[in-house]
Amino acid sequence: RCSKLAKRLSPPPTLAVESKTPATVVLLLNSPEEDILVKACEAVYTFAEKGTLLTHSDVIFVSDVKGTLQELDAIPSMIEKLSVEEDTAVQEFATLCLASLSTDFICKAQIFDNKGLLPLIQLLSSPDPDVMKNSLEIIFNLVQDYQCRLAVHKLGGIPPLLKLLMSDFPVIQKLALKTLQNITTDKDTRNTFREEQGFEKLMDILNCTDFSDLHADTLQTVANCLSDSESVQLIHNSGGLTRLMEFVLSPSIPEIQSNTVKCITRLCVFFVPTNTLLHKQDVEKVLVELLSVADIKVKSCTCQAVAAMSLHLASKDSFRDLGVIPAVVQLLSSENLMLRAAATQALSNLTHSNKRNALAVYEAGGHEFLVQQLYGTCPRMVTNSAATLCNMAGQESIRSSILSRGAMQALVEPLKSTDSQVLINTTLCLSVLACDKDARAELQRAGGLQPLVNLLHSYHNEVLHNTCMAVSVCASDEATAVEMCKYGALEILQEISQSVNRRSSFTKLAMISLLNSNLSVKYSLTGHLTSSDIITDGFYDAGKARPGQRVLTLDELSKQPVNKNQPVIVINTAPEYEFKNYVSFALRVEFFVMAFVYLVLCVRLVSDLMGGAVEMEKLHEFSWMLHLSELKFQLQSNAVPIGLISKGIYCHRALLFKCLADCIGISCSLVRGEYNRAWNEVLLFKWNASRNQRSSQPCRYIxxxxxxxxxxxxxxxxxxxxFK
Structure with a gap:
C-alpha cells in the first residue's frame, strides 16, 4: 500500500559505526549536520533493536543496550528531534528508535516524563507515513499505562487518532484502533470520543467489507465504549444494534464472535430496553449455539451475555426452554478458570427469583460443581457459586441435596475472605442453608461459627446485615448460640448497639436471637426473663454481668477454683414431676381458678423448700450466706444445684418459682433487682364478686x-x- 512504509516495516540493514561505545553515537545526536543526525539515529535504532554493537574489527555483544542508553540519557535528545521543524528523515529515525525503546517500562516512563507525548501526537498528522506509523506505535506502547491514557485525552489525541482510522495503510488503521481500545476505557475519553463522532467512524468500518480485517478490533473498541448509557443510546439510535445482530447471526471468526457478544452484553447491562429488542430477535437461540463452539473465549463471553440477558424475565424462561442451563452446567467442569467463573455468573442470574431455573440447575447436577467451587481462589467464582446455591436452597428438597454435598464445610473458608462481595453472598447463602438443624451442627463441627462471629466486626453495612441474619438463624439451637457467645458475639453486638451508625434492626435481631437461645446469658445481661422464656434443665444464674463482660459458660465457671463470690445457681433436676405429684388432684373449676390454685401451691412449695417465711425485721438473722458457703465447700465448686438450697432468699426463690411455673404452664416472668432482690410477675384475672365474673383484661402481679x-x-x- 506504500512502498516506503513497507520498506520500514522490514528489519533495517546493519550499520557499521566507527565507535567502541554507544556514548559516541549519542553525542552525534547533538550535531547540527543533517547527514550525521540521520546516521546517528539509524545507529541508535540498531543498538536498541538488535542489542549489539559493531566495531571496525570486532563484534561486541551488549546484553543491555537499552539500559546503557538510559544511563547515557539519550531519550531527551531523541525527543528534541521530534519537533515539527526537524527534517522528516530525522523525525523518521528518531521515532523509529523511540518505538523500539518504548516497549521497555523504564523507557516509557522516561519518554512520558520528558514530555514526549505531545510532539508524538503532533506527528500523527505528519505527511510522512513512516513518521506517522512510528509515532503511533510509540503512543500505543505508552497508553498501556493508565497515566498515559489520560494524558493522550488531555493533550488532544482523540481527533488525530480518529482521523487515522480512515488511513490508506492497514497497519496505521490497526494501530489506531488498538490505541483507541486502550484509551476508551476512561469515561472522560469516551465522552470526547462520542463528541468527535467516534461511533460513526467505527460503524463506517463495520459496514465496509473491505475493512473486514479490522472488524475484530473495531468491535472491541465498540464494546469498551458501551460502558455508559449515553454511548449505548447513541449506538442504538444510529442503527448499530442491527449491524451487531448481523455479526452475531453470521458465521464468523472467534475473535469477532467474542467481541460482538461483548457488545451485546454491554447493551443489556447499560440499556435495559435493549433486552426486549434482542429477545424479539431470538438472540437467545444464537447464544445457545455459541455455547457449543470450541473457542474458550467465545464461550466465556457468551456466558456473560446469558447473564446479562437473564436480567430480563422473558429471557430467563427462553433460556430454560432452549436447554441452555444443562449446557452452562457442563461448562462448570472446564479446566479454564475464566470460563467456569463466567458460567457461574450466568447460573446466578438465571436462578435469581426463578424456582424453575433453580430446579433445572439441580436436575443437571449443577449443585455438586457449585459446592466444590466454594473452595476456589477466584473471588468472582466463589461469589457467584454462593449466590446460585442460595437461589436454589430455597426449595427444601434441593437444600437437602446441597447440604449432603458438604456445603456447610465448604462455606467456612469463604467466611474468612477479605472480598466484600464474597462475604455478602456467602453469609446470605449460609442464612438459607442454616435453617436446617443438622446443617447448623455441621457448621459448628467444621469450625464455621468463629469466622462468622468475626464478621460482626465488619464496617461494610451489607456484610454486617447478612452476618446478623446468619447469626440469628444459627442461634436457633442453644448449642450454636452458646458457642457464638463464647466467641464474643454478644459483646460485639453490645458494642454495636452503642453506635449510631452501625446499629440497625439486623444487629438488634441478632442479639435478641442469641439471648433467646441462651437464657442464662440473657438473664445475666438483661436481668429479665419473659413468660415466653422457658427455663429448662441446665439453666444457671451467674449473677448480674457488667456491661461488655462476657458471661462464662457453666463448664468454664465450674472449672474455676472455689472463690468468695456468690455461687452460680444451677437448675439441674426435673422438679416438674415432683411438683405435679404434690398437686395431683382433679379440679373441676374454671381455668383462671385452677391457675390461681396452682400458683398458690407453687408458692407454698418454694417457700417450704427455701426455709419458710421470714419476717422483714428478722431477715438479718436468716443465715443464707453461710448456708451457701457451706454448700460450695462441700461440693468444692462455685456451681450449686438449686435443689440443694434449703435457705434461700429473693433471688433463689424467684428463680425456683419461675422454673416451676414454666413446668406447669403458668405465665410468669423473672426480674432481677438490686442487692440480691428478684421477683416474679404473673398475669391473673380479677374476680368481680358483685357481677360474679372475671375481668376482661388480666392484671400484672408480683x-x-x-x-x-x-x-x-x-x-x-x-x-x-x-418490695423492690
Whole structure:
C-alpha cells in the first residue's frame, strides 16, 4: 500500500559505526549536520533493536543496550528531534528508535516524563507515513499505562487518532484502533470520543467489507465504549444494534464472535430496553449455539451475555426452554478458570427469583460443581457459586441435596475472605442453608461459627446485615448460640448497639436471637426473663454481668477454683414431676381458678423448700450466706444445684418459682433487682364478686415468696415499690 512504509516495516540493514561505545553515537545526536543526525539515529535504532554493537574489527555483544542508553540519557535528545521543524528523515529515525525503546517500562516512563507525548501526537498528522506509523506505535506502547491514557485525552489525541482510522495503510488503521481500545476505557475519553463522532467512524468500518480485517478490533473498541448509557443510546439510535445482530447471526471468526457478544452484553447491562429488542430477535437461540463452539473465549463471553440477558424475565424462561442451563452446567467442569467463573455468573442470574431455573440447575447436577467451587481462589467464582446455591436452597428438597454435598464445610473458608462481595453472598447463602438443624451442627463441627462471629466486626453495612441474619438463624439451637457467645458475639453486638451508625434492626435481631437461645446469658445481661422464656434443665444464674463482660459458660465457671463470690445457681433436676405429684388432684373449676390454685401451691412449695417465711425485721438473722458457703465447700465448686438450697432468699426463690411455673404452664416472668432482690410477675384475672365474673383484661402481679408467701402485690402500687 506504500512502498516506503513497507520498506520500514522490514528489519533495517546493519550499520557499521566507527565507535567502541554507544556514548559516541549519542553525542552525534547533538550535531547540527543533517547527514550525521540521520546516521546517528539509524545507529541508535540498531543498538536498541538488535542489542549489539559493531566495531571496525570486532563484534561486541551488549546484553543491555537499552539500559546503557538510559544511563547515557539519550531519550531527551531523541525527543528534541521530534519537533515539527526537524527534517522528516530525522523525525523518521528518531521515532523509529523511540518505538523500539518504548516497549521497555523504564523507557516509557522516561519518554512520558520528558514530555514526549505531545510532539508524538503532533506527528500523527505528519505527511510522512513512516513518521506517522512510528509515532503511533510509540503512543500505543505508552497508553498501556493508565497515566498515559489520560494524558493522550488531555493533550488532544482523540481527533488525530480518529482521523487515522480512515488511513490508506492497514497497519496505521490497526494501530489506531488498538490505541483507541486502550484509551476508551476512561469515561472522560469516551465522552470526547462520542463528541468527535467516534461511533460513526467505527460503524463506517463495520459496514465496509473491505475493512473486514479490522472488524475484530473495531468491535472491541465498540464494546469498551458501551460502558455508559449515553454511548449505548447513541449506538442504538444510529442503527448499530442491527449491524451487531448481523455479526452475531453470521458465521464468523472467534475473535469477532467474542467481541460482538461483548457488545451485546454491554447493551443489556447499560440499556435495559435493549433486552426486549434482542429477545424479539431470538438472540437467545444464537447464544445457545455459541455455547457449543470450541473457542474458550467465545464461550466465556457468551456466558456473560446469558447473564446479562437473564436480567430480563422473558429471557430467563427462553433460556430454560432452549436447554441452555444443562449446557452452562457442563461448562462448570472446564479446566479454564475464566470460563467456569463466567458460567457461574450466568447460573446466578438465571436462578435469581426463578424456582424453575433453580430446579433445572439441580436436575443437571449443577449443585455438586457449585459446592466444590466454594473452595476456589477466584473471588468472582466463589461469589457467584454462593449466590446460585442460595437461589436454589430455597426449595427444601434441593437444600437437602446441597447440604449432603458438604456445603456447610465448604462455606467456612469463604467466611474468612477479605472480598466484600464474597462475604455478602456467602453469609446470605449460609442464612438459607442454616435453617436446617443438622446443617447448623455441621457448621459448628467444621469450625464455621468463629469466622462468622468475626464478621460482626465488619464496617461494610451489607456484610454486617447478612452476618446478623446468619447469626440469628444459627442461634436457633442453644448449642450454636452458646458457642457464638463464647466467641464474643454478644459483646460485639453490645458494642454495636452503642453506635449510631452501625446499629440497625439486623444487629438488634441478632442479639435478641442469641439471648433467646441462651437464657442464662440473657438473664445475666438483661436481668429479665419473659413468660415466653422457658427455663429448662441446665439453666444457671451467674449473677448480674457488667456491661461488655462476657458471661462464662457453666463448664468454664465450674472449672474455676472455689472463690468468695456468690455461687452460680444451677437448675439441674426435673422438679416438674415432683411438683405435679404434690398437686395431683382433679379440679373441676374454671381455668383462671385452677391457675390461681396452682400458683398458690407453687408458692407454698418454694417457700417450704427455701426455709419458710421470714419476717422483714428478722431477715438479718436468716443465715443464707453461710448456708451457701457451706454448700460450695462441700461440693468444692462455685456451681450449686438449686435443689440443694434449703435457705434461700429473693433471688433463689424467684428463680425456683419461675422454673416451676414454666413446668406447669403458668405465665410468669423473672426480674432481677438490686442487692440480691428478684421477683416474679404473673398475669391473673380479677374476680368481680358483685357481677360474679372475671375481668376482661388480666392484671400484672408480683408474688411474695419471702415474707408473706402467696401474697400478690399489684404492679406499680406503693406496696410493690417498697418490695423492690
Amino acid at each position: 408474688v411474695d415468696l419471702m415474707h408473706q408467701p402467696g401474697s400478690l402485690l399489684e404492679v406499680d402500687t406503693p406496696q410493690f415499690l417498697s
